[in-house]
Amino acid sequence: MNENISREVRAMHDMSGHAAAVHHAPTSFIRKHVFSLDHKVIGKQYYGLALAAVIIGMVLSWLMRIHLAWTNAAIPGLHLMSTSGAPGDVMTPEFYLQLMTMHATIMVFFVLTTAPFAAFGNYFLPIQVGAEDMPFPHFNMMSFWVTFVGFLVLMASFFVSEGPTLGGWTQYAPLSALGSAGGPGEGMGVVLWAASIAIFCVGQLLGSLNFITTTLDMRTRGMSLWRLPLSAWSWFITSCMGLTAFAVLMPACILLILDHVAGTSFFVPSNVVINDQLQPHSGGSTLLWQHLFWFFGHPEVYIAIVPGMGIVSHVLITNMRKPMLSHRVLVYSMGALAVLSYMVYGHHMFLSGMNPVSSLVFSFPTLVITIPSTMVVLIWLGSLYGAKIRINTASLFALGFISMFISGGVSGFFLAQPSIDIMLHATYFVVGHFHMVMGVAAMFGIFAGTYFWFPKMYGRMMNETLGKAHFWLSFVGTYAIFMPFHYLGLAGNVRRYQAFVVEYMQPLIPVHRFITIAALFTGAAQLIFLYNLIYSRFKGEPAKDNPWQATSLEWSTPTTPPPHNNFGDKLPVVYHDPYQYGVQGSAGDYIMQTSPEKVTTPDEA
Amino acid sequence: MARFFAVTIFVIAILSAIPIVRHTWWMAPDISTHGGPIDEQMVDTMWEAGISFLASQILLAWFIWRFSGDRPGEKTKNFPGGAKTVVWAAFLLVGTEVLALGVFGVKAWANVYFTPPAANAMPVQVQAGQFAFYFRYPGPDGTFGALHPEMISESNENFFGLDTANDADAKDDIVTAEMAIPVNREIHLLMHSKDVGHSFFVPELRVQQDFVPGLDLSVHFTATKIGRYEIVCTQLCGLGHYNMKAYLSVMSQQDYDGWLKKQAALQ
Numbered sequence: 105m106n107e108n109i110s111r112e113v114r115a116m117h118d119m120s121g122h123a124a125a126v127h128h129a130p131t132s133f134i135r136k137h138v139f140s141l142d143h144k145v146i147g148k149q150y151y152g153l154a155l156a157a158v159i160i161g162m163v164l165s166w167l168m169r170i171h172l173a174w175t176n177a178a179i180p181g182l183h184l185m186s187t188s189g190a191p192g193d194v195m196t197p198e199f200y201l202q203l204m205t206m207h208a209t210i211m212v213f214f215v216l217t218t219a220p221f222a223a224f225g226n227y228f229l230p231i232q233v234g235a236e237d238m239p240f241p242h243f244n245m246m247s248f249w250v251t252f253v254g255f256l257v258l259m260a261s262f263f264v265s266e267g268p269t270l271g272g273w274t275q276y277a278p279l280s281a282l283g284s285a286g287g288p289g290e291g292m293g294v295v296l297w298a299a300s301i302a303i304f305c306v307g308q309l310l311g312s313l314n315f316i317t318t319t320l321d322m323r324t325r326g327m328s329l330w331r332l333p334l335s336a337w338s339w340f341i342t343s344c345m346g347l348t349a350f351a352v353l354m355p356a357c358i359l360l361i362l363d364h365v366a367g368t369s370f371f372v373p374s375n376v377v378i379n380d381q382l383q384p385h386s387g388g389s390t391l392l393w394q395h396l397f398w399f400f401g402h403p404e405v406y407i408a409i410v411p412g413m414g415i416v417s418h419v420l421i422t423n424m425r426k427p428m429l430s431h432r433v434l435v436y437s438m439g440a441l442a443v444l445s446y447m448v449y450g451h452h453m454f455l456s457g458m459n460p461v462s463s464l465v466f467s468f469p470t471l472v473i474t475i476p477s478t479m480v481v482l483i484w485l486g487s488l489y490g491a492k493i494r495i496n497t498a499s500l501f502a503l504g505f506i507s508m509f510i511s512g513g514v515s516g517f518f519l520a521q522p523s524i525d526i527m528l529h530a531t532y533f534v535v536g537h538f539h540m541v542m543g544v545a546a547m548f549g550i551f552a553g554t555y556f557w558f559p560k561m562y563g564r565m566m567n568e569t570l571g572k573a574h575f576w577l578s579f580v581g582t583y584a585i586f587m588p589f590h591y592l593g594l595a596g597n598v599r600r601y602q603a604f605v606v607e608y609m610q611p612l613i614p615v616h617r618f619i620t621i622a623a624l625f626t627g628a629a630q631l632i633f634l635y636n637l638i639y640s641r642f643k644g645e646p647a648k649d650n651p652w653q654a655t656s657l658e659w660s661t662p663t664t665p666p667p668h669n670n671f672g673d674k675l676p677v678v679y680h681d682p683y684q685y686g687v688q689g690s691a692g693d694y695i696m697q698t699s700p701e702k703v704t705t706p707d708e709a
Numbered sequence: 710m711a712r713f714f715a716v717t718i719f720v721i722a723i724l725s726a727i728p729i730v731r732h733t734w735w736m737a738p739d740i741s742t743h744g745g746p747i748d749e750q751m752v753d754t755m756w757e758a759g760i761s762f763l764a765s766q767i768l769l770a771w772f773i774w775r776f777s778g779d780r781p782g783e784k785t786k787n788f789p790g791g792a793k794t795v796v797w798a799a800f801l802l803v804g805t806e807v808l809a810l811g812v813f814g815v816k817a818w819a820n821v822y823f824t825p826p827a828a829n830a831m832p833v834q835v836q837a838g839q840f841a842f843y844f845r846y847p848g849p850d851g852t853f854g855a856l857h858p859e860m861i862s863e864s865n866e867n868f869f870g871l872d873t874a875n876d877a878d879a880k881d882d883i884v885t886a887e888m889a890i891p892v893n894r895e896i897h898l899l900m901h902s903k904d905v906g907h908s909f910f911v912p913e914l915r916v917q918q919d920f921v922p923g924l925d926l927s928v929h930f931t932a933t934k935i936g937r938y939e940i941v942c943t944q945l946c947g948l949g950h951y952n953m954k955a956y957l958s959v960m961s962q963q964d965y966d967g968w969l970k971k972q973a974a975l976q
Binding site: 196197198201270271272276277278279282286287288290372373374375376377378379380382383388389390391424425426429430433455456457460463464467468471472474475476478479481482483485486487488489490491492493494495500503506507510511514515517518520521522523524526527529530531572579580583587591592594595596598599600601602603604605606607608612615685686 | 710711714717718721725728729733734735736737746747750751754755757758759761762765766768769772773776777778779780783784785786787788791792794795796798799800802803804807808810811814815817818821822823838839858859861862863864870903904905906908910912915916917918919920921922923924926939941942943944945946947948949950951952954
């Protein structure tokens with residue numbers, strides 16, 4: 105009892121002078137594992153949600169790919185998903201679009217925003233800054249459960265009579281705003297989609313609140329901003345984007361719902377005729393939806409990738425045994441990406457009918473944003489020079505991220521130019537671009553983080569042989585899937601088609617079959633990861649506290665996994681920059697941030 | 710394993726570049742008067758992107774090959790010139806190249822969007838609706854009749870909502886499911902949507918433009934090669950999106966005149 109009081113008192117007047125969040129270690133099962141205030145549990149819950157989501161999202165992509173390659177084929181069992189969508193197990197055109205919409209929505213929101221940011225960020229940001237937890241643990245708990253409810257609402261659209269919405273994750277109006285008149289799934293399906301995303305936004309706003317205040321206010325003594333690891337910076341920068349981007353998407357979704365249920369016409373103009381009926385709307389703006397959506401949508405893709413950049417940098421440094429060529433340039437570059445991301449959104453709208461002058465205006469910041477992206481890649485490459493790269497699964501995925509980001513990034517040179525967009529807009533070139541630069545790269549970042557931090561989270565190592573097999577199949581497989589998308593796009597293969605009946609696209613069908621086979625193989629390879637995850641959780645080789653000989657605060661916790669309050673009785677004191685590698689430390693070629701020993705390079709020893 | 714990884718990256722980079730270099734899958738040949746600068750931009754960008762892609766992947770592969778493993782006795786060292794070199798490289802190499810592309814690309818865009826149609830451009834109207842394109846020619850009076858959306862009736866084949874009974878301008882309008890134009894004649898394509906968002910894309914013509922419900926838009930172009938081309942919808946418009954297409958026939962002036970007469974008789 106006395107011990108608890110003195111810890112509370114101490115915490116209230118802790119050495120940094122800021123109030124600390126203190127919550128006692130829970131005792132009940134519900135408090136420990138379900139409604140937990142502990143950021144570490146919340147991080148794992150987000151990870152579990154993302155894992156479930158990615159499995160569903162990936163299965164949806166397999167169904168899509170099989171249908172594209174063999175359009176009239178019966179896929180055994182498909183009628184169980186939807187009798188109207190797959191009579192006789194053959195996918196209808198609308199069902200393809202519905203699966204496609206759900207694939208994208210699940211992946212972008214519940215995987216790419218959730219895993220690199222909410223999962224790893226929740227778990228490791230407080231530890232990396234040296235705090236016991238985030239400052240608003242109740243908001244934090246709410247953020248996960250709200251996100252989870254959002255996921256359930258989205259999944260519910262599979263079970264309504266017309267099925268999910270078919271309008272793509274971009275839900276362009278007026279198709280999305282007209283209700284059932286627009287097509288199957290456009291009534292309840294859209295309402296559920298918009299409600300789910302609005303709920304998701306609330307969850308993210310609560311999370312961003314915590315991330316920002318943790319970074320600014322909860323750093324332990326000696327942890328200046330510049331001593332934060334790059335992963336911490338990436339989560340901080342991402343949470344700033346999240347606050348402003350999701351704050352615009354949420355009202356947009358609410359307006360969309362109002363067009364459905366309240367008779368408003370925010371996004372529907374007059375004179376819309378469907379089935380010979382004039383629709384009861386007037387005064388709305390089709391383009392308004394696009395502006396609102398993409399103002400969110402472009403920062404969103406950086407929200408998806410910046411944490412990956414931070415994680416990959418963090419993992420690489422440990423495995424290079426030297427810091428990055430410039431820590432500050434990486435931070436400034438990630439910050440520049442975040443700021444510029446708000447100025448480029450119109451590049452999704454070059455041909456949308458907005459003023460063509462606007463298209464040029466948006467294309468310039470889009471080209472300029474290449475500069476910080478390139479800087480990040482060149483710093484990574486330049487840092488590899490002279491390194492002592494350790495090859496393990498985590499570092500392989502981190503290096504693979506660089507390769508993927510380069511490949512996905514250079515196709516951006518084309519899409520940034522309105523004149524070239526005339527030929528590439530709405531083709532598979534765009535689909536290839538964003539899958540590589542955002543989808544695969546972010547997944548590799550998630551994998552790098554998983555293999556790297558699993559020992560700290562669970563006290564066990566993941567199996568390296570299985571990990572490497574997972575890496576090789578994924579690296580080669582994802583290139584085999586997505587590189588051909590660019591060729592298809594150049595040849596004019598339009599996207600979001602459930603089948604290729606257009607004459608000029610017939611010669612491209614064999615390419616689609618190749619892609620489908622690659623996709624199925626690569627998908628199967630992910631089972632290795634799933635098996636490794638589950639097996640290692642229970643039977644993995646026990647891990648030491650600092651198996652990677654790393655320097656940042658998460659590796660200095662008194663136990664592995666960390667105790668409830670992360671650091672035990674005393675908050676750590678930080679003496680060093682985050683990446684003292686290649687120096688003469690008592691433990692080896694590194695000095696931990698919490699170590700009071702002075703830094704000497706081998707020369708000075 | 711590091712060396713194997715380096716080789717894999719190198720091989721993937723080369724294999725990826727081959728179909729581009731060989732134009733295995735490429736844009737259809739240009740049949741427009743404005744497409745030249747667009748194609749030039751594409752080729753210039755392909756050079757720049759291609760060189761950046763190959764150089765960075767090869768550098769990545771080389772550094773993985775050269776700098777993996779503990780190499781006991783060797784210290785870690787920094788890239789000569791340090792971060793400064795890298796920052797300057799990013800600004801100068803990429804910044805100027807990429808911005809140059811943007812500046813040069815303005816001309817290709819301006820050709821399409823900042824030049825008004827010629828005074829004698831031939832007007833053709835296209836209406837996009839779930840899931841078909843319909844076209845309208847103004848007929849001998851050269852004037853399009855007014856549109857009455859409330860009169861649209863698919864079953865009566867009154868696709869545009871024309872009041873042919875009372876509107877003299879509408880009486881001689883020619884409505885078709887196929888678009889035909891004379892070769893080497895500038896066309897002023899007037900676009901509107903009956904319902905949701907659609908898009909008009911003819912790759913050979915180097916034209917793609919979204920329809921925006923509530924907005925009347927237009928593009929103009931001149932086709933230089935006789936032939937039959939496909940117009941496809943590229944803006945997701947519902948379940949029939951994949952099948953929403955029409956044919957564009959570019960004909961000699963004589964053949965076009967004959968075609969138009971035939972269509973007029975079918976009204």
